[in-house]
Amino acid sequence: MKREALFWERYDSNTVKCLLCPHNCLLKEEQSGICNSRKNENGTLVSLNYGDVVVKKVDMLGKRLLFYGNHEDPVLSLGSWGCNLCCDWCYNWEIARLKPLHLVKKYSPEEIRNEVLYLRKTKGVQTIVFTYNEPLVWVEFIIDICEILKSGIDIVLNTNLHVNEKPLLRIIPFISALNIDLKAFSSFKYALGPKGHFDAVLKNLKLCVEHGKYVEVTFPLIKGFNDDADEFEDLVAFLCEISSEFPLQIRKGYPTYRHFESSPSEDELQYFRAIASKYLKHVELVFEEQ
Numbered sequence: 001m002k003r004e005a006l007f008w009e010r011y012d013s014n015t016v017k018c019l020l021c022p023h024n025c026l027l028k029e030e031q032s033g034i035c036n037s038r039k040n041e042n043g044t045l046v047s048l049n050y051g052d053v054v055v056k057k058v059d060m061l062g063k064r065l066l067f068y069g070n071h072e073d074p075v076l077s078l079g080s081w082g083c084n085l086c087c088d089w090c091y092n093w094e095i096a097r098l099k100p101l102h103l104v105k106k107y108s109p110e111e112i113r114n115e116v117l118y119l120r121k122t123k124g125v126q127t128i129v130f131t132y133n134e135p136l137v138w139v140e141f142i143i144d145i146c147e148i149l150k151s152g153i154d155i156v157l158n159t160n161l162h163v164n165e166k167p168l169l170r171i172i173p174f175i176s177a178l179n180i181d182l183k184a185f186s187s188f189k190y191a192l193g194p195k196g197h198f199d200a201v202l203k204n205l206k207l208c209v210e211h212g213k214y215v216e217v218t219f220p221l222i223k224g225f226n227d228d229a230d231e232f233e234d235l236v237a238f239l240c241e242i243s244s245e246f247p248l249q250i251r252k253g254y255p256t257y258r259h260f261e262s263s264p265s266e267d268e269l270q271y272f273r274a275i276a277s278k279y280l281k282h283v284e285l286v287f288e289e290q
């Protein structure tokens with residue numbers, strides 16, 4: 001489904017500028033952005049994945065947030081396609097980096113609302129988790145769902161948080177909690193690996209905390225990319241400066257997509273956990289593939 005995107009401006013007679021994320025893509029007629037999901041069509045920026053649901057299932061809250069609510073609480077997980085980062089180790093690359101149009105089912109915000117209200121009655125679902133691909137490149141659809149839901153349903157984002165401040169401030173009032181994938185603690189690494197802007201992600205993380213949101217960080221431990229113990233210590237020290245209560249998941253990375261290195265061993269994971277535990281009270285290792 002297509003819809004005019006939010007957060008863009010005309011740049012010149014045949015170019016538009018997307019203002020959703022720090023890539024700020026300049027798109028000529030018929031060009032799509034790095035995320036694949038936004039395109040200049042006849043001088044207007046359109047969202048190509050509006051209403052495109054690729055994953056819709058009832059999961060447990062503990063699959064995304066380890067230190068929030070009850071692990072067993074049922075949640076409605078929703079995902080679409082598209083992502084504005086390009087991680088070689090992306091476990092969901094078939095929906096994040098490709099357009100899996102054969103998997104798409106079209107939904108309106110009203111249909112999602114009706115489904116979640118039905119699931120609340122029948123299964124006790126009180127939460128929607130936007131996850132699997134990057135939810136922030138689905139921002140128009142998520143905002144529309146949140147606006148008609150009103151209240152009574154928690155909204156959780158499982159996100160890379162690679163977004164500009166204005167769109168973040170627009171969506172943040174709807175959000176109860178976030179799981180933020182922090183892929184490294186260096187501008188160089190962010191530019192090299194996921195090809196994103198580290199400073200923007202850090203600034204956004206602080207902003208979410210300042211707005212009183214529950215924030216949990218996931219650090220995917222990827223051999224050959226972010227397995228430098230000193231850099232990791234800087235990351236956990238940064239989180240500790242915000243609060244020693246800051247929850248952290250260290251996830252075991254797996255060879256997948258364009259990442260061919262082996263997984264970190266149990267000893268390496270425990271070593272990183274020990275570093276984190278010097279600073280933070282709530283640290284968990286996660287072994288399952290996402």
Ligand code: SF4
Nearest residue numbers: 018021024025033035
């Ligand atoms: S969301 Fe980011 S990657 Fe996608 S078109 Fe906009 S600026 Fe580019």
Ligand code: SF4
Nearest residue numbers: 083085087090096160
């Ligand atoms: S940010 Fe997440 S969804 Fe996007 S490419 Fe990286 S791992 Fe995949």
